[in-house]
Amino acid sequence: MTIAVIQFGGSNCDRDSVQALGSMGFGAELVWHEDGLPEDVTGIMLPGGFSYGDYLRAGAMAARSPIMSEVREAAADGTPVLGVCNGAQIGCESSLTPGAFTTNESARFQCEHVHLRVENADTPWTSQYDTGEVIELPIAHGEGRYEITDDRLDELEAEGRILFKYCDAEGEVSPEANPNGSKHAVAGVTGESDHVAVMMPHPERASLDDLGRTDGQPVLSGFAD
Amino acid sequence: MTAFTVTVTVRLKHGVLDPEAETTQRSLERLGFELDDLRGADVFELDLDAEDADAAADRAEEMAERLLANPTIHDYDVEVTERE
Numbered sequence: 001m002t003i004a005v006i007q008f009g010g011s012n013c014d015r016d017s018v019q020a021l022g023s024m025g026f027g028a029e030l031v032w033h034e035d036g037l038p039e040d041v042t043g044i045m046l047p048g049g050f051s052y053g054d055y056l057r058a059g060a061m062a063a064r065s066p067i068m069s070e071v072r073e074a075a076a077d078g079t080p081v082l083g084v085c086n087g088a089q090i091g092c093e094s095s096l097t098p099g100a101f102t103t104n105e106s107a108r109f110q111c112e113h114v115h116l117r118v119e120n121a122d123t124p125w126t127s128q129y130d131t132g133e134v135i136e137l138p139i140a141h142g143e144g145r146y147e148i149t150d151d152r153l154d155e156l157e158a159e160g161r162i163l164f165k166y167c168d169a170e171g172e173v174s175p176e177a178n179p180n181g182s183k184h185a186v187a188g189v190t191g192e193s194d195h196v197a198v199m200m201p202h203p204e205r206a207s208l209d210d211l212g213r214t215d216g217q218p219v220l221s222g223f224a225d
Numbered sequence: 226m227t228a229f230t231v232t233v234t235v236r237l238k239h240g241v242l243d244p245e246a247e248t249t250q251r252s253l254e255r256l257g258f259e260l261d262d263l264r265g266a267d268v269f270e271l272d273l274d275a276e277d278a279d280a281a282a283d284r285a286e287e288m289a290e291r292l293l294a295n296p297t298i299h300d301y302d303v304e305v306t307e308r309e
Binding site for chain 1 (some may be wrong): 245292
């Protein structure tokens, strides 16, 4: 079992992701984007960072790199794909997932811990949580504001494709608890099928026992399904 | 074939929040300028050879659809001029 953590020039959460997955017993390896996917790949993680220096739009260049065609094919064949932070931006730019992540409402880079409410616990990435459960994960992004048309967002809500919403410690969604101005406070969504998902907060940064909170481990466990 | 410069202007769709533009507007106002609104846009100038202006515009539109703009948040327009 090999989870490919894809490295682009400018990825910087790639090693953290491999370490977090490895600590949970997964076989995970770094895959340089020019080398293509390994044949035995059983999962794909698009890690955070600043691929291609965020040129044009965050994730825009990486989304058009040749390996992403392989990722889309693998996703279509049922391989789990998780995009985190810059990986989430790449996922939306490559149409693996709907919508776009764009400039924070504050117009600033924000690095802080946030609370998230689990919106749908019936996906591989959230099945170890309960719907409505509040977890805490770090964010670190300048372009994390989820944007999509109102109609499309209503459809996603109705289809249960919203994984997490930003909230306060009690689980209340409010403008004050929304760190980046995301529409409907969306922090993560699934693709057409729920084995493909993206999220701006970093589960891999809250998955090692030595570093305190491990609220992110259940997300990464989605690769086991 | 004729040489053209195609100018592709990419803007946020109406109604999509633009924090950078808002911040820029506030900064101008702090400098004492009066204005009602400010909108940012990205402009790309593409030098290319094509059979005619329509063909040049078609190629630039495909570039906008596939990379220069993100259809979820952007509108764009294309202007073709012949290059000397």
